Amino acid sequence: MAFLVRRLARLVIVLLCVTFFSFFLLQLLPGDPVTTIAPIAPPEVKRAIIVENKLDKPIYEQYWNWLSKFVRGDLGNYYRSSGKDPVSADVGNSWPVTAQLIVYSMMLTLLIAIPLGVFSAYVAGSRFDRLLNATMFGAIAIPDFALGLVLAYFVGVRLGWLPNNGYVHPTDNFVLHIKSMILPALSLSVGQIAGYMRVLRSDMIATLQEDFITMARSKGISTKRILWRHALQPSSLTLLTIAGLNVGALIGGTVVVEIVFGLPGLGTVLTGAIRGRQYVALQSVVALVAIVYVFMNVLIDLLYSRLDPRVRLGRA
Amino acid sequence: MVAPELSAGPLNLGTPQLQGAAAGVEVSHQKRLGIAGWLAIGWLGLLVGSAILAPILPVGSPTHLYLDFAGDGPGTAGHILGLDTNGHDVLAETIYGARESLIIAIGAVSAGILVGGSLGLIAGYFKGKIDLVISMLFDILLAVPALILAMSLSAFLRGDPSQGAGLPVEIILVIALGIVSAPPLGRITRASALTWSERDFVTAARAQGAKSYRVMTREVLPNVLPAMFSIALLAIAVVIVAEGGLALLGVGVDFTTKPSLGNMIAVYAQSDLRDHPYLVFTPIICIFLTVLSLNFLGDVIRAHFDARETTL
Numbered sequence: 001m002a003f004l005v006r007r008l009a010r011l012v013i014v015l016l017c018v019t020f021f022s023f024f025l026l027q028l029l030p031g032d033p034v035t036t037i038a039p040i041a042p043p044e045v046k047r048a049i050i051v052e053n054k055l056d057k058p059i060y061e062q063y064w065n066w067l068s069k070f071v072r073g074d075l076g077n078y079y080r081s082s083g084k085d086p087v088s089a090d091v092g093n094s095w096p097v098t099a100q101l102i103v104y105s106m107m108l109t110l111l112i113a114i115p116l117g118v119f120s121a122y123v124a125g126s127r128f129d130r131l132l133n134a135t136m137f138g139a140i141a142i143p144d145f146a147l148g149l150v151l152a153y154f155v156g157v158r159l160g161w162l163p164n165n166g167y168v169h170p171t172d173n174f175v176l177h178i179k180s181m182i183l184p185a186l187s188l189s190v191g192q193i194a195g196y197m198r199v200l201r202s203d204m205i206a207t208l209q210e211d212f213i214t215m216a217r218s219k220g221i222s223t224k225r226i227l228w229r230h231a232l233q234p235s236s237l238t239l240l241t242i243a244g245l246n247v248g249a250l251i252g253g254t255v256v257v258e259i260v261f262g263l264p265g266l267g268t269v270l271t272g273a274i275r276g277r278q279y280v281a282l283q284s285v286v287a288l289v290a291i292v293y294v295f296m297n298v299l300i301d302l303l304y305s306r307l308d309p310r311v312r313l314g315r316a
Numbered sequence: 317m318v319a320p321e322l323s324a325g326p327l328n329l330g331t332p333q334l335q336g337a338a339a340g341v342e343v344s345h346q347k348r349l350g351i352a353g354w355l356a357i358g359w360l361g362l363l364v365g366s367a368i369l370a371p372i373l374p375v376g377s378p379t380h381l382y383l384d385f386a387g388d389g390p391g392t393a394g395h396i397l398g399l400d401t402n403g404h405d406v407l408a409e410t411i412y413g414a415r416e417s418l419i420i421a422i423g424a425v426s427a428g429i430l431v432g433g434s435l436g437l438i439a440g441y442f443k444g445k446i447d448l449v450i451s452m453l454f455d456i457l458l459a460v461p462a463l464i465l466a467m468s469l470s471a472f473l474r475g476d477p478s479q480g481a482g483l484p485v486e487i488i489l490v491i492a493l494g495i496v497s498a499p500p501l502g503r504i505t506r507a508s509a510l511t512w513s514e515r516d517f518v519t520a521a522r523a524q525g526a527k528s529y530r531v532m533t534r535e536v537l538p539n540v541l542p543a544m545f546s547i548a549l550l551a552i553a554v555v556i557v558a559e560g561g562l563a564l565l566g567v568g569v570d571f572t573t574k575p576s577l578g579n580m581i582a583v584y585a586q587s588d589l590r591d592h593p594y595l596v597f598t599p600i601i602c603i604f605l606t607v608l609s610l611n612f613l614g615d616v617i618r619a620h621f622d623a624r625e626t627t628l
Contacts (some may be wrong), residue, residue: 010367013452014455014459017456022468025472026472029472030473031476032517080601102544135611137608140606141604141608143557144559145561146604150600153597224591247461248458248461248462251461252461253463255464255565256561259565270565271565271566274471274566274567275566279472282472283468286468289460289464290459310500
């Protein structure tokens with residue numbers, strides 16, 4: 001219980017800091033924010049921007065104004081010379097795409113990394129193991145967006161097997177949807193697979209030397225069963241650690257890979273806001289992404305404490 | 317093996333972001349360089365050498381247009397890596413691009429080491445409240461995904477160039493990427509400083525009446541440096557990649573005046589992937605080889621100094 005309260009207090013502090021940071025970004029703008037956001041807007045529109053964001057008020061008032069709107073789902077507006085559009089509508093349409101991409105690439109990562117990790121631990125030191133090791137070392141050196149472009153060219157353009165651009169909504173055509181997501185998900189996964197696999201491998205090697213494995217073996221249990229039923233679970237805590245470490249990279253990677261493959265996710269919203277100098281919108285989307293990241297980390301921590309009682313009791 | 321310095325404890329809210337390169341793949345446990353090591357050094361030497369010597373190398377200017385050869389592929393006489401559809405020489409662009417990327421990466425990592433390293437050293441040496449405050453600061457910075465943090469900093473610091481108020485983009489990128497790389501570098505330094513500060517020779521120095529500053533710089537820092545250095549190589553690799561990501565997000569250096577490896581990828585990927593793929597692949601291969609070499613050497617150095625002993 002004390003553990004939960006401590007975590008919660010920390011979470012609140014971090015959330016306040018993160019939101020304040022995102023809000024404060026607008027203060028970093030050199031020059032006048034209103035002129036930057038809406039350079040050719042008529043004076044009354046400029047006036048409206050100031051009033052709406054309380055830009056003429058002290059900073060804590062601005063922050064409170066922004067935060068209280070933010071928690072109610074009002075992410076501010078895009079300001080154009082013709083008028084304004086709410087950012088939340090845009091985000092509402094695009095976040096599922098980003099979420100899908102993250103989930104798919106995580107699934108793909110685990111689907112490939114776990115069998116590879118388990119198997120390479122089993123054959124540790126063999127030629128296959130060393131080859132895999134070297135391949136993974138190379139895989140980790142390819143940036144996700146670069147791999148995305150390589151795949152888009154060879155698989156998308158040259159072979160024409162999969163689309164290299166564009167998004168299909170799952171309810172429109174599920175098969176095409178999956179096809180449009182394979183290359184983006186794969187480009188995100190390859191680097192992650194390397195990390196997951198290596199960690200699982202070294203942990204499995206350690207587990208396989210434990211007495212209970214020798215015991216299981218002496219009872220005549222099949223290798224397959226020992227690997228999957230006995231050895232995998234105690235080795236999976238580190239997988240979770242690596243998952244935690246990778247979430248941030250995954251979010252950053254997703255945003256860039258979306259651009260490479262022309263997927264209308266949050267990355268596209270972010271670049272759109274950057275290109276159009278829509279800094280109020282940018283601020284809110286950054287805050288949103290950061291908050292999601294904070295919560296994903298909390299989730300991983302909670303999972304961790306479920307799996308490992310030492311953490312829950314604060315002794316680890 | 318997880319790079320031990322980078323695995324945040326399970327209780328940390330924020331988690332280090334350097335993993336792209338350092339997510340814990342280490343290729344060798346041996347301390348010798350081997351052929352691969354020398355190849356890595358060779359590539360980095362070539363890269364850094366040509367980046368430094370770019371203005372006096374016979375490659376011409378990256379912004380010069382060879383209109384007659386526009387769009388010719390690799391192997392064109394006088395233009396070994398080919399030209400883009402506007403007539404830019406790709407070799408010149410790549411060399412100057414690598415120069416730009418290296419300047420940004422080395423600048424950002426130096427800034428990160430300076431800021432993060434000193435904070436980490438102070439936190440690890442003094443412990444207690446100071447440690448608490450500094451660690452909290454690191455945690456907060458790590459609570460935003462690294463690339464998103466760098467992107468938002470560079471976007472907002474730049475503002476509206478037509479208003480002419482902002483800093484040069486390279487400086488902005490160095491600041492943004494420096495801020496992003498400070499917390500992970502700082503945490504590693506802190507962890508390392510924590511253990512070294514417990515050693516007897518530090519106590520001895522203190523007992524002799526040495527001031528904190530002197531103990532930190534003369535006794536603790538030299539022992540912390542190897543761990544920092546091997547991580548710095550990895551960090552440079554990560555920042556080179558991050559520069560590419562930022563270019564794709566639209567906050568990189570301007571391609572038309574200053575090509576970088578990142579903005580070459582960003583610009584050519586948009587228009588030339590289908591018909592002139594070599595334009596996209598040249599900078600990609602360049603980044604790949606550089607990151608590969610840096611990761612490899614970082615691992616060798618870490619194995620050599622056995623960084624594990626110096627970290628918690």
